[in-house]
Amino acid sequence: MSAALEQLCIETDACRACTLWQGRTNLVFGVGNPQARVLVVGEAPGAEEDAQGEPFVGRSGKLLTEMLEAAGLSREDVYIANILKCRPPDNRNPLPEEIQACTPWLREQTRIINPEFIVTVGNFATQFILKTDLGVTKLRGRIHVAGRFKVYPVFHPAYALRNRNTVLPQLEADFSALGKLLGA
Numbered sequence: 001m002s003a004a005l006e007q008l009c010i011e012t013d014a015c016r017a018c019t020l021w022q023g024r025t026n027l028v029f030g031v032g033n034p035q036a037r038v039l040v041v042g043e044a045p046g047a048e049e050d051a052q053g054e055p056f057v058g059r060s061g062k063l064l065t066e067m068l069e070a071a072g073l074s075r076e077d078v079y080i081a082n083i084l085k086c087r088p089p090d091n092r093n094p095l096p097e098e099i100q101a102c103t104p105w106l107r108e109q110t111r112i113i114n115p116e117f118i119v120t121v122g123n124f125a126t127q128f129i130l131k132t133d134l135g136v137t138k139l140r141g142r143i144h145v146a147g148r149f150k151v152y153p154v155f156h157p158a159y160a161l162r163n164r165n166t167v168l169p170q171l172e173a174d175f176s177a178l179g180k181l182l183g184a
Ligand code: URA
Pocket: 042, 043, 044, 045, 046, 049, 054, 055, 056, 057, 058, 060, 061, 082, 121
């Protein structure tokens, strides 16, 4: 981790801006290349992520890692973070006030990493980064612009795992198209 991210991680760990810290095992700050060209933003830690203190290490994470490989990327190439840094109880959806409380940390991570691309994974990340009410289904698989960032929404791997025949092929196609965009 870079010194700037390490300092930010210490500050994030001490955050009490919402109540989720009370139920967590570990803060899930983020992982990867501090100078990544691609920042991947998911929703929130699940049980496995909470246990290990690392984003996307459970079933969804395994699929995300495979998808990154389909785009010619490894986990070490990119930086992976979430909208929420603490696990919501029973994996419920993030609440609007939790998103509001937690996203200054993501904003600061983004400022430090300064990626070219932000891959938003699922509805929560996509709607927060693009400031839209549209769902990921309408936005996925193409570049949108937010400030100086190229934003590329994709389905959440958990959704693809629940819909292997329909959604998974679209997720694979979107990551393979991302690989082409990165090579261009
Ligand atoms: N789902 C997410 O959105 N993020 C994780 O870190 C794990 C599962």
